[in-house]
Amino acid sequence: MTVFVTGAGAGVGQSILKSLQLSKVKTRVIIGDISPLATGLYRAQVAYIIPLADDPAYLAALEKICKAEQVDMLLIGTDVELIIFASNKEAFEKTTGTRVIVSDSEAVAIADDKWKTVGFLKSHGFPYVYSALADNADSFIKNAKWPVIVKPRIAARSVGFQIIPNEAELRSALQKDPNLIIQEYLSEEDEEYTCGAFFYEGACYGVTVMKRWLRNGDTYKAIVCREPEMEKFIKAVGTDLRIIGPCNFQLRKSGGEFKIFEINCRFSGTTGAASALGFNVTNALLQKIFFNRPLHPLAIRDAYIFRYWNEVFVPPEEVALLAKRGNLEESRSDTNLF
Structure with missing residues (x-):
């Protein structure tokens, strides 16, 4: 299977790469980003420089790549691309033969706009900020x-x-x-949660709950929690929003209620960690869509999650070649792990 992932320089795109490496389905991974200095470009089989999402040439460029590489599935790694694919999903899939994993444009628009998010939660009887x-x-x-x-x-x-x-x-x-x-202001600093959920054809196949600690807006420490009421709540919100595929919810406990302050109709930044702990949404999607294997509720193992810096080493000539030509195959990059 050939899978195209966007957002090689962002945490979400890199997290999707990790989940694909952990999948039981063997994949050939194509990855794209706007900059030749994006780390993830050098950790896949094929890399492409792509236009900015607001560039008029963006969609045509991705169509060309998907056709040339015979891409089976496209996974979106940045927020700004979501509404483009949600609005053009049917035409893109028909033109390329590539399955695009994205919720519909109404759900994406509600999640993208925090005022619309509040209005949705309020109108559906959920607690809101x-x-x-x-x-x-x-x-x-x-x-x-x-x-x-x-x-x-x-x-x-x-x-x-x-x-x-x-x-x-x-x-x-x-x-x-x-x-x-x-x-x-939801002031309970130690009661902030990030939840990843997986929905398919109107059903929810699991919710992860992690209490998290932030650094510069990203989760850098987390612990997997067992919160049945929160899982039930997230399932209800995602079902009413008609989510397709993965979705991320960020919330705090306040006054005895769960209050969502952000929804992202995409993979969570913690997707790679969750996949390593058994909650692998990309694997489930590949198994279901291309092999027609039945979906089962996903589960996650208990763990603390600590993030740390590491390095990817790339030959300078590869960076120069990618910047000049716009694509690169089989990078000879290496990593420095402990």
């Missing part, structure tokens, strides 16, 4: 408990996240950027 946009700031302030937070409606990995201690600083922040969303 008390929120407002700039034009309703006065009403929000009347009921606010300080501090509060502001962040862009559409962003990932805590980009633009600010803790605001008082009304004056809130009004200043909104004056600088009126497109921010205002939200209550």
Whole structure:
């Protein structure tokens, strides 16, 4: 099977690579990124430099690669690509013969926009983070408990996240950027969770719950937790959102409730770790779609997860060749692991 993964320079794309290496299905992996300095490009069989997602040539470039490489499945490694593939999935699959794993455009749009996420949760009767946009700031302030937070409606990995201690600083922040969303501050720092879930044809085939500790917006320590009520909650939210494939939910416990503050309709950044512990969504998708093997609930082993830096060593001539030609086969890169 040939699998194309995007986002070689990002943690999600690299995590997908790990899950493919752990799959029982033998795969030939193609990987793409916008920069020849993206680490993951040198850890697959074939690498391609691809345009930015907002480049008009982006979709055509990926269609060309999928046709040339006879790609069986495409797995998306960055948030900005999701809505493009969600909106063009049927045509892309028909043109290339490649199966694209992505939720529909409505689900992606709700997850991408934090204001729409709040509206979805509220309308479906789920707990939600008390929120407002700039034009309703006065009403929000009347009921606010300080501090509060502001962040862009559409962003990932805590980009633009600010803790605001008082009304004056809130009004200043909104004056600088009126497109921010205002939200209550969920202060239980040791009660933040990242959940990965797998949905297929309307059914949920498992939820992972990890309590996590962040560094620069990414999980750098986590522990697998047994939280049946949280798993049930995530399953209900994902089912109502009509998720297809993997999905990531980020939430905190607050006032005895689970409050989701971010949904990502893609693989979690912890996909590689979860796969090593038995919860391998890419393997399940490959087994089901291409071998028609029945899906079974996925389970994960208990463990602490600690992340650390390591290195990939790439011959300089390979980087130069990839930058010049736009593609590279069978990199001779090596790793430095302990």
